[in-house]
Amino acid sequence: MGNWISTWTDGTWTDDSAARALPALLCLPPAGAGCQQFRSWQPALTGIAQVYGVQLPGRENRWREPMPDTFGAAVTAIATELEATVGDRPLVVFGHSFGGLIGYEVARRVTPRALVVSGCRAPTHWDGAGRGIVDDGQELDKLFDTAGLDPELLDEDTRALMVEMLRKDAQLSLSYVHRSDGPLPVPVHAWGADGDETVSAADLDGWAAVTSAGLTRHTVSGGHHAVLRRPQPVLEHLTTLLRGEGVPLAPTG
Template sequence: MSATGDPPRARWFTGSEAGHDAPYTVFVFPHAGGSAAQYRSWSATLPPEFETRFVQLPGRQERLREEAMDDLDSIVEALQDPFEGELDGRPYLLFGHSFGALLAYRLAVALVADGGPAPALLGASGWAPGPGTGPSRERVADMSDEELLDRVAELGMMPRGVALDPATLATVLPALRGDLLAAGGFQDDLAPAPCPVAAYGGTDDPLLPAGGMDAWARRGSPFLGSTLFPGGHFYLFDHAVAVQHSLGRHLRRLAPTV
């Protein structure tokens, strides 16, 4: 317990058990409502030269007692100091899927604007800048719990018709709603990514803007192209290894080790 009687706050980042001597660090940002645990298998399937770190936002798993955040700028601000504390001079990659891609992009912009080291690469999956990438903040705020669950079921995040018990709903919905509110309130200032960008998406993703993941061409410095895989918004869970090896090839070219 803290001096105020509140429970101590958990870490913003969790990591793999191995890889501390690896030449690169990969930071993984989950989708809306997602948690570090859903991506932890990446530690076993990424090339061995990568140490993996996973973002754990408030309102889920070991941070369940913390209130989920629902404002993107506030999340980025809260993340920045803990993130800088994770950096140790190695080249690093940010990878995010869906809301995680938006969050990773805005963190990179904020970090470099404050004089921090730029990522060697931003891997953006399932989200690209442009109109029509998801419901507005007002629309999300007006959704009932049932409408919210129907929405994510449409995208393949969970099977249609699944009835979650009240206890499970109470743990899942606040984080999901908070992330969607944060994404829906994003005001695009057209800021370029301060690093090269490699983009990935599903061929049948209904959330991608016109032009799909190639919309990153106007933000990447440089844009390394987009790769599409069969599937919808959550194509990633069927093609994670292919995406990981693509990221590895990009990073080794961009930040070769001595």
């Protein structure tokens, strides 16, 4: 694996020829987080798909590496490595929160069968969304709260590291500009939570404007990270998409 994309087989960071024959699921984590959280998804999708996680610099095994200068540079690096890794296999892209925005731009370059986003406002609703994290300590505390973390219970070094990662990702998001050069030619499935105070129903409905293949909305109970905390419903949905059972998918390539 290259620097940007990691994968797991039977719980280890490795690759396997049998796994490479399966459809691929690309998973992009939220701001301030690494892709290790998707490691548990591989056993759940054994025989169905090979799970790949996008690892941005500055976290987990890449914590010493600098962030890219722009959002576009990150997307280009991910898409280039993804094409070399996945080849012509069927591909579904999943991204949560900030990861959904990156997933959308990656999907514009590689044309997967479907894009699944959760807790992520539509690209047309995104401009300037990270400014409050960069400039405002209260906004950072709100993010810790939506993640179910009490900042006062974290040790100083852990909190400082998390704040640094969140701010770097937020700064990266500020370089994002949505360019309307045609809708995404693949279906979009947008997952939201009825208790999410950071992404509204209108933010999710906005995804309809950026796809020519249809938007399907899904709602669960909980807060901003509800889909990641209780992933079984989305895993079942992803299984259906990866198998193509009764779901209209855009052609690969």
